[in-house]
Amino acid sequence: MRKYIALLAGLMLSAFAEAKVLVVSDIDDTLKVSHVLSKKGAATSFADDDSRFVGMSEIFQMLNLQHEDIEFHYVSLAPKLLMNEQHTDFLEENGFPITKLHMNSGIKQDPELKQKVIRKVLAETNPEVVIYFGDNGQFDAVVYDQMVKEFPHIPAVSYIREAYSRLDRSKFPTMEGQIGFVTSVEVAIDLISKGLLMKKAYGPIEQIVYKRMKKDDKDEKFGPMVFPWWQDCRDFKWQWDVMNPSVKLQKIQSVIAERCAQ
Template sequence: MNASARLAALVLALASAPVLADPAVLLSPALGRPGSVTLQGRVLAETPHGSTALSRNLRSLAARNWKGAKVEVSFEGVTATVTSAEDGNFQVTLQPPEGGSFAPGRSSAQARVPGATASASVEILADSAPFLVVSDFDDTLAISEVTKPGKLAANALLRDEDTQKAVPGMPGFYGCLGAEAKAAPGFALVSGSPVQFIPRVGAFLERHRFPVGFGLFLRDFGPGTLSTYKQPLIRSLLQRFPHPVVLVGDSGEKDPEVYAQIREEFPGRVRAIYIRDAGHSANAARFPDMVLFKDASTAALHAAQVGLARRECVTAAFPQAAPRVEETP
């Protein structure tokens, strides 16, 4: 039996194991506007336990979904109750009381089911925010080695938020985005990582000091989500948020093609596209009018040159690039 077959057998065995007593709620960190915020997540019939990263990851992926759970979701004094779907997912859009608005900035939302609660950060993005960053995760922010199946499996299953490595320089690059520190952009992470990894991805971003306030939009694994899953999510974001957009991804899979499609569909909205070189980059035609970079300092330098990042921040975060930043008029 090869490694893939053993892994599949192990996941199946875990899915067939006796149900643990305590349910769990996964609530995604969210982005909202002063007039509304959409909250989403998943209810699991049992809390994924495990003494190792492997056991926790496998149990997270194999955990049963809770269909029909009554989920009470609340944010800033506004509460709604929704019912989880067959896949355990729930989603609700909350609006402030009539005549009011949600204050821009970071706050938190809560979700409750009988036996479990969860909270997640919510970033209310002001209409005056300079732009929205739509980012990939695997091989863009975290080293996942998607182009190498064996190493991808090891990074996905044997590592967690404490042991998976960040792409060098990316926290600094993201922290410098925005022409003014007091007018920061919003961040939306649209990733193929499974929705069961919401806690892991959120903890990873915090551990590596990426900017606070990321909205997470992870993939719901299934036959219909093996491809073209990013475009609907990004379209929805651009329809909900009127801001200019900066797209950041990597060359390992289809980010360049997806982002080129989005740029064509939303003319004038995309300020820049940054693609980290993670392989499959020999064909320059994949990257029309995109910044292909191996080192995050290259992306940061370009962003400073075109007014998407603060020069003094880039100088401090990437001292080796400082002379080039200063030389640019």
């Protein structure tokens, strides 16, 4: 049975490696630690290029290396006039592969911007697989759910960072069918299980997260981190049954359980 599963995973990986893959990602509180639901936090993160969630750029780099035909589109509701340079610098300095950055052209937010951009990009690229990345602070879960329903013929997976909790400030929680996560380890595990990432990509991601967690003083405000001090992940539920988990993964799971129980 295990040989059959391994063979099936190998066939999936081979098929996806040749498929046209589209990655659509939010930036603030998905890749960058911004605290967008706090005016003070959002203002502080304005010119901060260093505060990132560890492991995410490495996952994007691995996806870029693995898939021959892949594009990375970043969609932000932030105004282009104010944040274009800052977002571009953040992505470039932290090693995120970029096809295009999409932002609000005016100062006033267009709440439909993400839907408009995604529809246009889907029409132009005609992908065979879409991977969405967002967080539960603003509209990402709702937007991605809408896009999946509008384009049911395109296989898609949505990863939503549990940055906030519906028990506190999250008005747009992770929806049915979406994958909630709090570290890049869960993303790596899930991408591998779906044949979208090679198995050998897991080790480096686990090491990055584990190493950063060991330095975590539970008061993280600036720089690369796993958990910012304000993160509220009480909605998160671990959903992966990993055979023979490593000592590092067991420690990571233990820390997640502790932090998300608060």
